Amino acid sequence: MARSVRLVPTLPAASLLACALVLSACGGGVHGTPGGSGVRDPYFPKAGNGGYDVTHYGLRLAYDPGARHLTGTAVLTARAEKDLSAFNLDLLGMEVEKVTVGGEIARWNRAGQELTVRPHGDISRDATFRVTVRYSGTPETVTDPDGSQEGWLRTTDGVLALGEPTGSMAWFPGNHHPSDKAAYDLAVTVPEGLHAVSNGELHSERTARGSTTFVWHSGEPMASYLATLAIGRFDISRSRAGDLPLYTAVDPAEAAASRPVLGRIPEVLGWSERRFGPYPFSSAGAIVDSAASVGYALETQTRPVFPGAPDITLLVHELAHQWYGDSVTPESWRDMWLNEGFATYAEWLWEEDHGGAGAQKTFDEVYSGASFDTEEAAEEIWEFPPADPPGAGQISDPPVYVRGAMVLQKVRQAVGDDRFFSILRGWADTYRHGNADTADFTAYVEKQAPGADLEAVWDEWLYGEGKPEQP
Secondary structure: OOOOOOOOOOOHHHHHHHHHHHHHHHHOOOOOEOOOOOOOOOOOOOOOOOOEEEEEEEEEEEEOOOOOOOEEEEEEEEOOOOOOOEEEEOOOOEEEEEEEEOOEEEEEEEEOOOEEEEEOOOEEOOOOOEEEEEEOOOOEEOOOOOEEEEEEEEEEOOOOEOOOOOOOOOOOOOOOOOEEEEEEEEEEEEEEOOOEEEOOOOEEEEEEEEEEEEEEEEEEEEEEEHEEEEOOOOOEEEEEEEEEEEEEEEEEHHHHHHHHHHHHHHHHHHHHHHOOOOOOOOOOOEEEOOOOOOOOOOOOOOOOOOOOOOOOOHHHHHOOOOOEEEEEEOOOHHOOHHHHHHHHHHHHOOOOOOOOHHHHHHHHHHHOOOOOOOEEEEEHHOOOOOOOOOOHOOOHHHHHHHHHHHHHHHHHHOOOOOHHHHHHHHHHHHHOEEEEHHHHHHHHHHHHHHOOOHHHHHHHHOOOOOOOOOO
């Protein structure tokens, strides 16, 4: 693309000096172009935005459950990846009241989920800038291509904000694609008597004039789909797993049923560290809400969300995601099997290490169909290869989970146990707090096991159509 050339009138010396100090404010020397309105994700092409990288979200929210009204101020700190004349944020619904960039009023317009911001002057490449968006309204519930719901979800006594894959844009503006991870600080004000629970560590809790403000901090990078907010009445438990602080919030209606399983969080984390390496975050815990209509659990960073009391298998699955999915995050939604195949395989390993079936026996039962209640369910896992779902509506389908786990067992067969478990730990360590795609994984495995024959694993199990022949 050719860049436009702007004619700049002659300026007095003082103005020239000011321009040299702050090019973006004056426009001289920087000829920016608009950032992209998406990052061309293969399934969600409008998700995320090009031209910048967010490093920090500062969110100040107030929610009135009676009126279902959210008031928010979002402060995004970002680095320009090109000379920018404008940039986009993802924000669905909500009324935008004011936008500033670097403290100066910015022009903006809306088109669907795209909030296009035009700062007072161009932003130069590699410059750090701060955009503030003041907004309000009733956040929307988003229906995914697979029919599930996310975004801002009502519960029996409040709300639950969930974001996979695109629901976070329903409650705060941002660069909503897993490839852009950032730190978060979140201050939420709710009526006294309610709790507001989010990711990371609770820094403060203050009550005044009938309202309570909860301040949460997440210092490690987090993809926006892993951000959560649960507002309601909760039984709060604080404890430790070794030196790691644990914070669990449980709806009173689910407390009795949840207690035995949540009490095993330290045990599951200890086992996971032995298998996957050091826990990647500075806190852990869980949120158990009374939200049967949600229909799924989610690996929200540091504090997985369960829509009811979990069993031990589900707890193992969601905690394994803290390594695979939350710390090592997929580069795009096509790489979802790197989340779900690993977490499903963690279930198999837990069984293997706790007196149940070995992972190979589980693999064999899945392959034969013995693991499934119906023939139809047994056939579903062969509908498409785990590394190439046919569309957005299939990124959470059985092949991604179960056949993804089968790929890992085939790698284990090919490289041997010692090298395989070294690969599991090394993969989590090499890409810790970063992003990776399927090509990164296959290259990593081949580098760690140079003599192993992996061609059939990739060609038939990871990318192949239909049910592979079992030697």
